[in-house]
Amino acid sequence: MNMKKVDEIIENHQAEKGSLISILHDIQGQEGYLPEEALSYLSNRLHIPLGEIFRLITYFDKAFSLEPRGKHTIKICQGTTCFLKHSDHALKEIKEEVDKNGEDKHFYLEKVRCVGCCNAAPVVEIDGKFLDKASAISTIIKLKGEK
């Protein structure tokens, strides 16, 4: 990651008090993960011990990651209503489909708690689009073909 980009992000949050989480969100958003060199650079520029930054990242391990995540995000809702409607089966079947032919870095599978459309439970969200189990699986197959 180019450190000029990190400078820019820091600049954008200059007026903000307690901006570390917002800065990390921006880096994660741009790069898809938090590169270690960016974190060391951040530590030096903001005078925050690197250990403290790592602690924050590992504490909020759902929002932040130290390694690149898959290109397509699959969120499988495990909220209470989805749970009552067998979201565990959806999770298992989708995981099997993603893992077929060996795990690749094409997908990032995430368990979430309630995406806000319990009327369609059990819900799967792929790249921001809400789907049921069957169309989620066909979308995954389609995305695999696009590689």
Place this chain on the structure above:
Amino acid sequence: MKVKSIRDLNKLKSEGEKLLRPRTIRIQVGTAPCALSKGAQEVIEALKKELQQQKVDATVVAVGCIGICYEEPIVEVIAPEKPKLTYGRITFDKVSSLVKAITKGRALKTHLLYRTHEEDLISNGKTFRYASKTPPDLKKIPSLKDFKFFHPQLRITLRNAGLINPEAIEEYCARGGYAALYKALTKMTPDKIIEEITKSGLRGRGGGGFPTGLKWKTCREAKGKEKYVLCNCSEGDPGIGMHKNLIASDPHNILEGLIIGGYAIGAQEGYIYLHYGNSSAKEKLQNAINQATAYGFLGENILNSGFNFSISLKEGAGGYVCGESTALMASLEGRAGEPRPKYIHTAEKGLWDSPTNLNNVETWCNVPPIILRGANWYSKIGTKGSKGTKVISLSGNINRSCLMEVPMGTTLKDIITHLGGGVPKGSKLKAIQVGGPPAGVLPAALVDLPLDFDELRKVGSLLGSGGMIVMDDKTCMVEIAKYFTTFLEEESCGRCVPCREGMRRMREILDGICIGIGKEEDLNLLQQLSDCLSQASLCDLGKSAPTIVRSTLRHFREEYQTHIERQVCPAKRCAL
């Protein structure tokens, strides 16, 4: 333009009225997650294409959630001098027939839910009129007042949800928006506002039910140069997601409440703490903040009153525990969201060690109507100890998933049968979770209980945040206890031992019972662990975590015993 007088505000209001009742046709499509999951985005695209092809002069507007989630995608058509028509289940393949009907000046009767001549404006007690006459062909269609879904409801915080474009401040003003702020800043002293909120009987809607007026007073009287008001939009309850739709449906409502609160408490800065991963709500709120600043409802010398106030939006980074006040403030400061002991209240030392007042988003949304219509009006709604209304997002094993707002005192039975349409055919009601994991579960026998902070507390439950889940007889209560305990174990921040270790032990025991290796003494052990967690945990997450185990043990003990003694799961969910 900066709004400086009532004339300026009225001008904004009439601009909004023109948008809501235009000279051409206006088509509103719900775009909350409940609608998107049913294809609302495709409907909008199809509508735009079809309108162009059939050369119809109409605008398509994306609105929030009207609450009738079971009829999504919902489309409303407003034509000049005609009642507003609300349609349900307009999937993209129905769009062409809908547009055809519009061009002929008719209604698509097969999908028509109701017609609206006028809507009551809760914020100021007036009405918003679309048309006075009913076209003869629509006489048989129910009007808004006959549509049963709205009968038991009183929509105070949801008053604009699904009815306005959340990105247009003018439309918010057209329905009485920012008039409460004008009244508060020009005609009321901070003390008078706090007195009004206290008299209204408003209690915190996040779950605790603490009297809001008293909270504000404590913070106002606390010593400190800088003070903060915060809005908690970080509900992480599994099953409360629909509730978030209200944030994206009417963002100015939250801002207006927060500004009034800031003025009453003596704060110059407000923060809205948003749950991570809710990008639609984030965009809409940021847009609302920008608009409010441009029109002078935020910034310096608001409405010429000399009061300065700004609001910043902060996105969290996950963590259920960040809904707890001290953990939320730690996260706002850019630190890991861990709670601290509360022997010093956040009203005295909160955010950056300054006096801080934190309220839930639903609490803030109640403030503008109370200010405009008075405590007397508000305190007549609800029960003796619980005033006003409660937003409930109803889901689970229920015929109609929906988002509603009902007066306090409404019984669980009314909510489930009248609004939710009961449990699906062929199954029976078994249990209800009223408000998230800390509320535990209630058995079907207690279905006559009213929504009331104190009545629910008496039976060991909580009103909580209002994510109500209905469970039928195909649900295994031991598995439910395991589900929530696993969730809370994952979400425990790990700071204090009882919560960190206790939750894990409880989950292990429940795991064992669910796979058929449970022992008789496990039930006593679960009881002991529950008591230990409630007494010794640092924050409310740990203290309330055992409620689910305790309530299932209390109401469904024989189900645990069947698992242990006969290795049988009566609901046939556990693989024994």
